[in-house]
Amino acid sequence: FDYDLVIIGAGVGGHGAALHAVEEGLKTAIIEGDVVGGTCVNRGCVPSKALLAVSGRMRELHDEHHMKSLGLQVSSTGYDRQAVADHANNLASKIRSNLTNSMKAMGVDILTGFGKIVGKQKVRYGKVGFPEKEITAKNIIIATGSVPFVPKGIEIDGKTVFTSDHALKLESVPDWIAIVGSGYIGLEFSDVYTALGSEVTFVEALDQLMPGFDPEIAKLAQRVLINTRKIDYHTGVFASKKITPAKDGKPVLIELIDAKTKEHKETLEVDAALIATGRAPFTSGLGLENINVVTQRGFIPVDERMQVTDADGNVVPNLFCIGDANGKLMLAHAASAQGISVVEQISGRDHILNHLSIPAACFTHPEISMVGLTEPQAREKADNEGFEVSVVKTSFKANTKALAENEGDGIAKMIYRPDTGEILGVHILGLHAADLIHEASNAIALGTRLQELKLAVHAHPTLSEVLDELFKAAKVNSGVSHSVNEPVAA
Ligand SMILES: Cc1cc2nc3c(=O)[nH]c(=O)nc-3n(C[C@H](O)[C@H](O)[C@H](O)COP(=O)(O)OP(=O)(O)OC[C@H]3O[C@@H](n4cnc5c(N)ncnc54)[C@H](O)[C@@H]3O)c2cc1C
Numbered sequence: 001f002d003y004d005l006v007i008i009g010a011g012v013g014g015h016g017a018a019l020h021a022v023e024e025g026l027k028t029a030i031i032e033g034d035v036v037g038g039t040c041v042n043r044g045c046v047p048s049k050a051l052l053a054v055s056g057r058m059r060e061l062h063d064e065h066h067m068k069s070l071g072l073q074v075s076s077t078g079y080d081r082q083a084v085a086d087h088a089n090n091l092a093s094k095i096r097s098n099l100t101n102s103m104k105a106m107g108v109d110i111l112t113g114f115g116k117i118v119g120k121q122k123v124r125y126g127k128v129g130f131p132e133k134e135i136t137a138k139n140i141i142i143a144t145g146s147v148p149f150v151p152k153g154i155e156i157d158g159k160t161v162f163t164s165d166h167a168l169k170l171e172s173v174p175d176w177i178a179i180v181g182s183g184y185i186g187l188e189f190s191d192v193y194t195a196l197g198s199e200v201t202f203v204e205a206l207d208q209l210m211p212g213f214d215p216e217i218a219k220l221a222q223r224v225l226i227n228t229r230k231i232d233y234h235t236g237v238f239a240s241k242k243i244t245p246a247k248d249g250k251p252v253l254i255e256l257i258d259a260k261t262k263e264h265k266e267t268l269e270v271d272a273a274l275i276a277t278g279r280a281p282f283t284s285g286l287g288l289e290n291i292n293v294v295t296q297r298g299f300i301p302v303d304e305r306m307q308v309t310d311a312d313g314n315v316v317p318n319l320f321c322i323g324d325a326n327g328k329l330m331l332a333h334a335a336s337a338q339g340i341s342v343v344e345q346i347s348g349r350d351h352i353l354n355h356l357s358i359p360a361a362c363f364t365h366p367e368i369s370m371v372g373l374t375e376p377q378a379r380e381k382a383d384n385e386g387f388e389v390s391v392v393k394t395s396f397k398a399n400t401k402a403l404a405e406n407e408g409d410g411i412a413k414m415i416y417r418p419d420t421g422e423i424l425g426v427h428i429l430g431l432h433a434a435d436l437i438h439e440a441s442n443a444i445a446l447g448t449r450l451q452e453l454k455l456a457v458h459a460h461p462t463l464s465e466v467l468d469e470l471f472k473a474a475k476v477n478s479g480v481s482h483s484v485n486e487p488v489a490a
């Protein structure tokens with residue numbers, strides 16, 4: 001073979017796999033058809049977090065009451081749109097070159113062009129208009145990611161009707177923007193746009209905003225992140241029938257269709273529309289037909305080890321798919337963790353990633369984070385498997401550090417098994433929630449039980465005491481003895 005491992009797609013998933021592979025002594029190449037870094041670095045996590053850093057500061061400076069309560073006076077605030085956009089763009093360039101340099105320094109061969117599987121352990125790649133090259137590899141990882149999903153009937157012009165790909169360039173800040181979809185992207189952009197002065201109207205197909213979150217957290221998030229801002233919303237309506245860009249002085253038109261009756265409800269007229277209705281896998285043109293693999297809604301089917309399965313349900317030897325392209329969990333760190341897990345396996349150590357231990361965070365102000373099951377999911381599992389669940393909550397209002405920062409809005413909630421002390425899920429809304437979640441996700445990953453976590457010591461005064469309180473508040477049934485290191489079932 002030319003290589004021990006060839007990875008198709010140099011996003012964060014491919015990058016994580018490549019670095020681990022060379023550490024393991026595998027001769028590794030990565031094929032990229034566009035720019036290194038993929039969605040996360042160029043059109044996702046990185047530029048969006050740069051915009052959110054600006055929105056957090058704008059929000060703080062604008063909040064006179066907050067400033068006054070700290071004894072501060074701010075006479076005027078404002079922003080330079082192009083400079084904000086440059087901050088996001090420069091950060092993406094910097095991280096992109098960090099990623100490229102880290103792979104070059106470690107000895108990963110970066111090959112340019114669109115990669116395609118032409119047979120068992122065989123890949124062809126090349127740029128349009130140039131002759132293709134063929135290489136062989138003992139193992140292949142597909143890490144081709146995803147692109148914005150745009151429902152039928154929506155016309156994207158990139159100026160007044162656009163996806164996150166365009167929005168991250170911040171070419172304009174519309175006075176009134178409709179955000180279609182209230183998932184992660186919709187919510188984060190509502191934070192950015194309202195901080196920069198826009199009014200936002202959410203259009204959400206399901207009956208409540210933020211339908212993917214734990215319902216109690218979603219309710220509180222609505223109070224803190226929606227109701228106090230210049231945001232209104234329509235729920236239970238699809239915006240897919242027709243959205244037309246602004247033209248000849250006419251506004252953007254959005255036809256709202258009742259999700260249940262499918263009847264036309266009303267037509268919104270706004271300055272712009274951001275379509276944030278999910279992501280579609282980027283898997284066409286990969287030559288999957290050459291190896292009898294059929295995608296499911298575009299996603300590549302994999303088993304729990306990320307091994308690709310063929311049309312007959314059999315594992316295709318030496319072929320793996322990680323990240324957004326397999327649709328298991330569309331998060332950057334999940335893609336990378338899946339890549340590392342695959343490299344562990346091909347290095348001779350079996351490994352199965354526990355997806356229930358992978359945290360997620362929405363970087364609004366304040367942030368929302370979560371790991372494991374929501375309360376309804378945990379109760380359903382408990383009913384099916386015949387165990388009890390308990391729920392405890394703590395408030396940021398009782399935390400000294402949060403109060404010193406004047407940021408008492410927030411809660412942490414834990415769902416757990418009182419019989420074993422196993423954590424089933426943790427959900428946090430509050431200052432630095434995205435950083436706080438890792439104590440819980442590591443506990444789930446390592447199988448640490450609450451009996452042990454209750455005795456861990458946290459520095460005072462820190463926000464991490466919010467979780468300390470949560471662990472201490474849990475009531476694990478006495479008299480039941482469990483090894484604290486016993487692994488938690490996935
Ligand atoms: C606006 C936004 C904000 C986000 N924020 C976060 C966040 O804060 N935290 C988080 O965890 N996740 C976030 N995500 C999700 C995250 O970006 C993705 O989960 C992550 O990028 C998936 O990584 P990946 O490696 O699977 O794919 P990608 O990052 O999409 O990379 C795939 C790469 O493969 C290349 N490619 C595709 N086909 C081929 C081919 N045939 N040959 C060669 N190359 C090919 C593509 O050009 C691309 O570079 C965000 C997403 C968006 C859109």
Ligand SMILES: NC(=O)c1ccc[n+]([C@@H]2O[C@H](COP(=O)([O-])OP(=O)(O)OC[C@H]3O[C@@H](n4cnc5c(N)ncnc54)[C@H](O)[C@@H]3O)[C@@H](O)[C@H]2O)c1
Pocket residue numbers: 151180181182183184185186188203204205206210211212237238239240276277278279329330331360361362363
């Ligand atoms: N901070 C983060 O980790 C982060 C940030 C951004 C994106 N992401 C990832 O990117 C992916 C895509 O994010 P997203 O927000 O686009 O998707 P999402 O799946 O989180 O949310 C999409 C929302 O759009 C709604 N919807 C779908 N079609 C609709 C229609 N026609 N009309 C009205 N509403 C409609 C859905 O009900 C859902 O609430 C997510 O899977 C997420 O994991 C992560």
